[in-house]
Structures are given as structure tokens and as C-alpha cells.
Amino acid sequence: MVDSESVKSSYPKSITTSAQDDRGSMEKKQSVQQRVDSFESGEVETVIDKNIEKSALKKMDLVISPIIGFLYLMAFLDRSNIGNASVAGMSDSLKLYNERFNVAISIFYVLYILVETPSVILVKYVRPSRMLAFISLAWSIVVLSSGFVSSYGGLIITRLILGLLEGCLFPALSLYLTTVYSREEQCQRLSYLFCASGLAGAFGGLFAYALEQVHVGNMAGWQWIYIVEGLISFIGVPLSLFLLPDNIEKSWFLNPQERQVARLRNEANLRYLGQQKFDWQEVRKSFKDPKIYVSAVSQFCADMVLYGFSSFLPTIVKDLGFTGLQSNYMTIPVYVSGVLAFLVVAYASDRTKIRSPFLISASLVSAVGYVILIASNSNAAKFTACFIVAIGCYIGPGMNLGWLNNNVAGHYKRATAIGIQQTIANSSGIIAGQIYQSKSAPRYILGHSFTLGCVLVGLIGYIVLLFSLRYANNKRDERCARGMFDPTLTGDYADDFRYFL
Structure with a gap:
């Protein structure tokens, strides 16, 4: 016997009787009554094998969560490493005196906030995997380049560009999760992103301290912080481009039964997902x-x-x-x-x-x-x-x-x-x-x-x-x-x- 359960969406869906036979007002009354019953229950039922669904969710978490977690971890490290670089000598090298350092921190958000709305609307057009891969590639180059700036003006330019790119990231990740998980599953997966930023805060300083001790050639310790973290960020490009599914119903890591479950889950959440x-x-x-x-x-x-x-x-x-x-x-x-x-x-x-x-x-x-x-x-x-x-x-x-x-x-x-x-x-x-x-x-x-x-x-x-x-x-x-x-x-x-x- 198939072990199954009813996957219930968080909104009721209209239930209508067959429209092929003209049965007049009796069918209309029956349809309305069925819909009222559905409204009262607050749910629509779709029969899904719960073991297959559990297996699919586990695979989704094992593939998707580490990828988006890594992207946000590196993004958070790359935006906040200015503090560690400053302590490591950047303030003296670039003459970040008086309020210059505060300006360099705040300037990051100027373009960041301007691109968030238009960029997230474009996610479906561009495809999540391609968009995230491009963002990862571009911001990695910017962070790497930050290790070679020689003036306050150069730092401001790299901070502006970094804000422009990272402003596209978090809204895209947040929207992507809503296309993969049902409403009652999303908050836990969002917590993984904030877990990544917390880990960046917890261990970013230690990582920067280790890089600060590197003295190779004529490069200062603060420069190596940017260079090494920029190189690590490049890993997000192949992860996004080749491993992150654009459509969960066609995921490479799900078997045919699990893909069918993913399709049924999307059907149950059709009102929420929208056209x-x-x-x-x-x-x-x-x-x-x-x-x-x-x-x-x-x-x-x-x-x-x-x-x-x-x-x-x-x-x-x-x-x-x-x-x-x-x-x-x-x-x-x-x-x-x-x-x-x-x-x-x-x-x-x-x-x-x-x-x-x-x-x-x-x-x-x-x-x-x-x-x-x-x-x-x-x-x-x-x-x-x-x-x-x-x-x-x-x-x-x-x-x-x-x-x-x-x-x-x-x-x-x-x-x-x-x-x-x-x-x-x-x-x-x-x-x-x-x-x-x-x-x-x-x-x-x-x-x-x-x-x-x-x-x-x-x-x-x-x-x-x-x-x-x-x-x-x-x-x-x-x-x-x-x-x-x-x-x-x-x-x-x-x-x-x-x-x-």
C-alpha cells in the first residue's frame, strides 16, 4: 500500500463538478457547496507520497542550501572585510582619516538599494542560475581588484560597484526560495542565509587576521585579505551555473518520482506562485x-x-x-x-x-x-x-x-x-x-x-x-x-x- 499524505496548500482552491454535461442549476449549487466546504477547511488536498516528498526535500536542502549559503557567506564577507582591512593597515595606506572610513562604509549602500527592485523582477527573465553566476563572477573581480587600489577615490569606486552587484544578490536568493519551497517551509530555509552571514561575522575576523600575517612580495596584509577572499568568491560561479536548478520540477538531482512530487507541490501552490x-x-x-x-x-x-x-x-x-x-x-x-x-x-x-x-x-x-x-x-x-x-x-x-x-x-x-x-x-x-x-x-x-x-x-x-x-x-x-x-x-x-x- 502506498504511504501517502495529503499535501495541503495554505489557501483553498475552487472545486467544480464536470462541465461537460449540462446539468443546469443543480451542478452550480453542488459546485458552490463544494467550494464553501473547501473554504471552511481552508485547504485543498493533493495526494502525495510523503516518503518521496521527504526524500525530495532532503535532496533540495542538501544541494540548494549549501550553494545559496556559500554565495551569501562570501557576499557578506566581501562587503564587511573593509573593517578588517582597515585594522590591518589600509587606513594608513589610503589615508582614511576623519570621516572617510565611515563614508567608505556607507557609500556601499547607495547603488545597493537602487538596484534591488529592478534586479529581482528580472530573475525569471535571466534565469536564477545565470544571474547568480554573473553576479558572483563580477563581484569576485571587484573584490580582487580592491586589493590593488592605491587611493581613497579608488576605494570609493570599488565600494560603489560592489554595492551595485551585491544589491542584486539577496533579493534574488529570497525570491528563488519562494519558487522552490512551500510557504510553511520557507522561513527555515531563509534562516540558513542568515546563518551564513552570522558565520561570516563570527569567523571573518579570524580569517582576516590569518591573511594579515601574509607578507609576500610588496603586498601588505590588508591587500591579501581582498585578494584571497576575492579568489574564493569565484567558486560561486560554477556552483550557481551548473548545480543550481532553475526549475525544481526538472532538477538534475531528483529522480522521476521526486520530480513528479515537485510538480504536484507546485500545483497545490498555484495561487501563491502565480502566473x-x-x-x-x-x-x-x-x-x-x-x-x-x-x-x-x-x-x-x-x-x-x-x-x-x-x-x-x-x-x-x-x-x-x-x-x-x-x-x-x-x-x-x-x-x-x-x-x-x-x-x-x-x-x-x-x-x-x-x-x-x-x-x-x-x-x-x-x-x-x-x-x-x-x-x-x-x-x-x-x-x-x-x-x-x-x-x-x-x-x-x-x-x-x-x-x-x-x-x-x-x-x-x-x-x-x-x-x-x-x-x-x-x-x-x-x-x-x-x-x-x-x-x-x-x-x-x-x-x-x-x-x-x-x-x-x-x-x-x-x-x-x-x-x-x-x-x-x-x-x-x-x-x-x-x-x-x-x-x-x-x-x-x-x-x-x-x-x-
Whole structure:
């Protein structure tokens, strides 16, 4: 006997009787009643062998997650290695005095935020594998070239180009995951990306310290940081081009039965995936959707926490009395605690199919951490507060993005929504580089206070989204119970679509 289960989509699908026989009003009544029953259950069933599905998901995770994780790991290393290079002597070589270093950090986000929306809309046109391979190739060349810059102007140019290229990456990865995994599977896979950035933060300093000790020819240690990391980034090109599937139904690593399961899963999520043909109407819908802007404001606040956290953590550790290699070691458990917290919470969130309670809780935890950082003069207390902040700083940006992805239906509307959210959110990178300035060290009262305010504003955004989406779901339940279906409503506005809360 086949071991199977019903794969249930998170929206109900219309069920109609055969249209080949003209049976008049009786069939219409029967169709409406079936659809009402489907609405009340909130699900549509597609019979799939659960063992085959489990096998397919395992293969997808083993192939896709390491590739996209590697890409984001190297991207995060390559954008943040400017800090390590500065400590290794770049500031003296390129005369990064006064506010020049802060400008070099912030300038990265100028083109980064401008390309996010148009680039993510193009993903399906270009094909994910080709687009990601090209981005990897181009940014690897830029990072490698950064090791040979000899002036402040040259550094600014490479930072601008790097921002332009990396701005295309994360939205593309996020959108790609929504085409591969169902809504209730996505948050856990997004957590792998943020796990990669956490690992970059934890071990990037140690890796840079090792490269700093390299003295070959006339090249300084900071130059080798760029050169070696740029060369490693080239690995992402063949990984993306030859191993990453553009269409999960035709994946090279799935057997015929597993490909059939992938096809059935896509059919069950047809409303969510949307039409494959580009439609400007879908793009316009995103720009008119209020929930996307509320999500974007909360994402801005969450990213402010993440970017600010990476700025002040080394200083907190330094003030504890650790220097050099020791300080790099001391930051590792802080980053790891944040990564582990997100992995656990993302798993629980996917299992329960809820997002907002975890986001609200993470915000409250981060707020407590910042209050301690502002109020305490104790280095031990401040270091403890870093762990508290870390628990919330990855959950916020990762899960809020996943929540948006879950609640926007239709490929091109979702692509545009991701671009809008990330464009607004990543502008926080420009601000974070300015509010955490060296002259306010070691306490960073202004930076911590501003970031605490962002945490609270983001928290309000999560609560507003929760109640507005719950209200929308309840109204749709009422209409469905009365058999009132508006066929003109499509995507996530349709009567048969339910938002994740």
C-alpha cells in the first residue's frame, strides 16, 4: 500500500463538478457547496507520497542550501572585510582619516538599494542560475581588484560597484526560495542565509587576521585579505551555473518520482506562485499595497539593529580588556548564539505556520539588551547584553522577510514586494555607518538609543500587521461562509487566500 499524505496548500482552491454535461442549476449549487466546504477547511488536498516528498526535500536542502549559503557567506564577507582591512593597515595606506572610513562604509549602500527592485523582477527573465553566476563572477573581480587600489577615490569606486552587484544578490536568493519551497517551509530555509552571514561575522575576523600575517612580495596584509577572499568568491560561479536548478520540477538531482512530487507541490501552490508571464499590473499592485510598506518600515528597523550590532560589538569586546586575536575569539560565541536562536525559532515558526509572535518576542528581547547597553557602565553587563541583542538581531530581519514572502501571492508581485522592502530596509546601512562613530566610543549612547527606538518602531509595525492581516482573514472567512466569492479579486487579495499570522 502506498504511504501517502495529503499535501495541503495554505489557501483553498475552487472545486467544480464536470462541465461537460449540462446539468443546469443543480451542478452550480453542488459546485458552490463544494467550494464553501473547501473554504471552511481552508485547504485543498493533493495526494502525495510523503516518503518521496521527504526524500525530495532532503535532496533540495542538501544541494540548494549549501550553494545559496556559500554565495551569501562570501557576499557578506566581501562587503564587511573593509573593517578588517582597515585594522590591518589600509587606513594608513589610503589615508582614511576623519570621516572617510565611515563614508567608505556607507557609500556601499547607495547603488545597493537602487538596484534591488529592478534586479529581482528580472530573475525569471535571466534565469536564477545565470544571474547568480554573473553576479558572483563580477563581484569576485571587484573584490580582487580592491586589493590593488592605491587611493581613497579608488576605494570609493570599488565600494560603489560592489554595492551595485551585491544589491542584486539577496533579493534574488529570497525570491528563488519562494519558487522552490512551500510557504510553511520557507522561513527555515531563509534562516540558513542568515546563518551564513552570522558565520561570516563570527569567523571573518579570524580569517582576516590569518591573511594579515601574509607578507609576500610588496603586498601588505590588508591587500591579501581582498585578494584571497576575492579568489574564493569565484567558486560561486560554477556552483550557481551548473548545480543550481532553475526549475525544481526538472532538477538534475531528483529522480522521476521526486520530480513528479515537485510538480504536484507546485500545483497545490498555484495561487501563491502565480502566473509565469510578466505583467505590469502585478508590479503596480505591489506599489499600491499598504502591508508591503508597513513590512518595509519594520525591516528597516530590524536591519538597523543588525548593521549597528556588527559595528559596536568589536568595541565592546575591546573594552573588556581583550586585544588582537583574543577579541576576535570573544565575538564568536555572541554571533553563534544569534544564529542558533534564529535556527530554532525558524524551525518552530514553520512548524506552527505563525510568524508575528516570534517577531514580537525577538523585538522585546533586543529592547532589553539595548536598555542594558545604555544604562550600564559594567563591561561584563554590556558583554552579556550583546548576547541578548544577538538573539533578536537575526530573527527580526530574517523572519520579517519570510513573513512578507508568505503573504504576497503572484510571482511578479512578490518579486516587486521583496525589492521594495529591501530597498527601504537597506537604506539603514547608510545611517548605521554614521550613528556609530568612533568619537562616541566606548558607550555609543546615541547609536544605542537610536537603535532602541528602531526596535520599538519595528515592534509596532509587527503588531499593526498582525491585527490587519487577522482582520482580513476573518472578513474572508465570513464571505466564504456565505458563499460570496468575488472572481475579480486575484493573488493575495482573493477570497480563497489566507495570510500567515
